[in-house]
Amino acid sequence: MHIWLIQTGEPVPIGSNIKKMRTAILADKLVERGHSVLWWVSAFDHFKKGWIFKKDTELTLKKGLKIIALRGFGYRKNISFARFIDHRVIAFKFKYKAPNMSKPDIIVASTPPYDLAYETVKIAKYHHIPVIVDVRDEWPDIFLDHIPSCMRNLVKHILFRDFKLVRDTFKNATSLVSMMDHLLEWALLKAKREKMNINKTFYIGANKLNFSNIKPIERFSYLQEISKNKFVVTFIGTFGQYYNPLILTEIAKKMSGQNIHFIIGGDGIFFNQVKAACKDIKNISLTGWVKEEEIPFMLSVSHVGIIPCPNSITAFPNKAFTYFSGGLPVVSSLNGELKKIIEKYQLGFYYPPNNRDTLIECITKLQDNPVLYKKMSENVRKVFDEMFDADKIYNDYAEHIEKIEYDYSKSQ
Secondary structure, eight states, X not given: OEEEEEXXXXXXXXXXXXXXXXXXXXXXXXXXXXXEEEEEXXXXXXXXTEESOSSOEEEEXXXXXXXXXXXXXXXXXXXSHHHHHHHHHHHHHHHHHGGGSOOOSEEEEEESSHXXXXXXXXXXXXXXXXXXXXXXXXXXXXXXXXSOGGGHHHHHHHTHHHHHHXXXXXXXXXXXXXXXXXXXXXXXXXXXXXXXXTSEEOOOOBOOOOGGGOOOOXXXXXXXHHHHHSEEEEEEXXXXXXXXXHHHHHHHHHTTTSSEEEEEEEXXXXXXXXXXXXXXXXTEEEEEOOOGGGHHHHHHTOSEEEEOOSSOOBXXXXXXXXXXXXXXXXXXXXXXXXXXXXXXXXXXXXXXXXXXXXXXXXXXXXXXXXXXXXXXXXXXXXXXXXXXXXXHXXXXXXXXXXXXXXXXXXXX
């Protein structure tokens, strides 16, 4: 089959140092299965906020995988009018360029951006091409969380067309998929569709780690010595509005003198604040940014993974799958699906956002009870193999794409 993937928010895997995310992994899996893939991307790097290409560009990444990069407006902030315009420009360009390309057998379009997904579904419907919409976030509903409640009805009125675009996109898709049950249910509700077999959840997942093959990282060699004698609690990620490890500096100070050590790996807008807070705290190691290839080693010297979100939000972040891939029980302040899974399968603990006493209690339970810790770690490995192994997830996703195309072609 010839397959189009529409996703403009992920890193384009040009070079070996780019971490492959959901669409890139799916593209590789589809190519492995003998399909040809055309991936429509943005010429703008969403994460680095810079241009990958200065103009619209077509590029073959490898045999069977080609990208078309469309240049938009660019933007400095994720929540901004400039980003809104950027997405409109790319959707407009796609609308006029796509019909002139060789038609695919099936399309997988991600949303956000919802305006691009809308144009994709519209073109697919006109040309009788099956289209799967992969729901990644609750746009534009999520915009309402960033404005005062007294203004939300006004904003809903202003964005009426945008809300309609999303409803029409979900309604007219051949299949809806998502990376979380919560998001899939939200999309189905928007479209007034039932959850049938054609609508499925495929988690982001992670690659399973084999610690016996992990090589020591010289700059982190001291951590290996610490882990031999200490119970190590680790955070790895970006220090931002969603995940702020500052709370770990506070509880580390309270837990000084105990056989516990904290590792904070990463960087971000709160790095200097975290660095200042770590001063004179002996049971914390602040590593700075951790490269993708260094993460397995960091997990190998850790006992517990922490997800310290200061706000009460529903999310299932990549770092949860990363911790699970190393067999680490997770202590998280996130509500929603991750909380339910942690509690249902006993994979760690939930603590209310910013509740320092409960966080300390969760860590202490895992440290003081080796039997409980071992059981939770075994649970993590079992659930990871069954639900979160990326190789299995994306094989299943690719099979779903093939089945949707086959069933659709039979019905025509």
